[in-house]
Amino acid sequence: MSGEFAGLAAVVTGGGSGIGLAVARLLADRGAAVACLDLDPSGVPAPLHAIGCDVSDADSVARAVTAAVARLGGLDVLVNNAGAGAQGTIEANPDDEWHRVYDVNVVGIVRVTRAALPYLRASSAAAIVNTCSIAATAGLPGRALYSATKGAVQALTLAMAADHVGEGIRVNCVNPGTVDTPWVRRLVDAAADPAAEFVALRARQPIGRLVTPAEVAAAVAYLASPLAAATTGTVLAVDGGMHGLRMRPA
Ligand code: NAD
Secondary structure, X not given: OOOOOOOOEEEEEOOOXXXXXXXXXXXXXXXXXXXEEEOOHHHOOOOOXXXXXXXXXXXXXXXXXXXXXXXXXXXXXXXXXXXXXXXXXXXXXXXXXXXXXXXHHHHXXXXXXXXXXXXXXXXXXXXXXXXXXXXXXXXXXXXXHHXXXXXXXXXXXXXXXXXXXXXXXXXXXXXXXXXXXXXXXHHHHHOOOHHHHHHHHHHOOOOOOOEOHHHHHHHHHHHXXXXXXXXXXXXXXXXXXXXXXXXXXX
């Protein structure tokens, strides 16, 4: 598939770490000019373009998208990947935390996409891929707020796909399972028994291991590429079988 992004420009939010950085690297390896928009873009290596951005701040988003388009010379692919986590049942988080996480995970996608749409409309290969989560469909315990936001991301993806199909803009999402990123390593380290937590995370995925950021990036790259020109409004699970196989740890 090498080179299918030649001549295309991509923006990846949350591109400073984990899944977003893996996506940005893969798109660049396959020929795209890529800008990583992140709260902390300090870890973004050349030739990727590092641009500071807070997706929960409309002015910051407008500045960052304008800067990205100026550097890249246009915009064909948008990967809405920035996200915030939350743990606990519905009693664990106060209202303001519900608003804060929803604002990053859901309204953040809306803000960045609104800013990007005028440029995507000018592209002949326009594609949006949202990073959703297995949490949208799996009924994970202790993840009420996070799951609610990702359920909204999945519904938003389908609604956006319907609204923009007539403009030639495809919209899809990926639903990763547990991916071995700095985010998950922080969660593991914060557990009472980190080694046991890591084993439990591995065991709940039928493939018996965590998903790698590169495996999620491959799915995102497919959906973003002209190879998927007939695919819109799709949810692609990269979850080690968590959703489809209905297995529980032995
Ligand atoms: P990560 O912490 O490694 O990377 C997330 C990046 O997003 C960071 O660089 C962070 O600075 C950036 N970010 C956070 N808030 C932001 C904001 N307001 N504006 C701009 N940038 C912001 O995490 P990750 O595991 O790579 O997660 C990336 C996405 O994947 C998230 O949407 C997450 O919900 C989703 N996801 C992760 C997993 C997993 O197991 N790691 C599973 C399913 C879905």
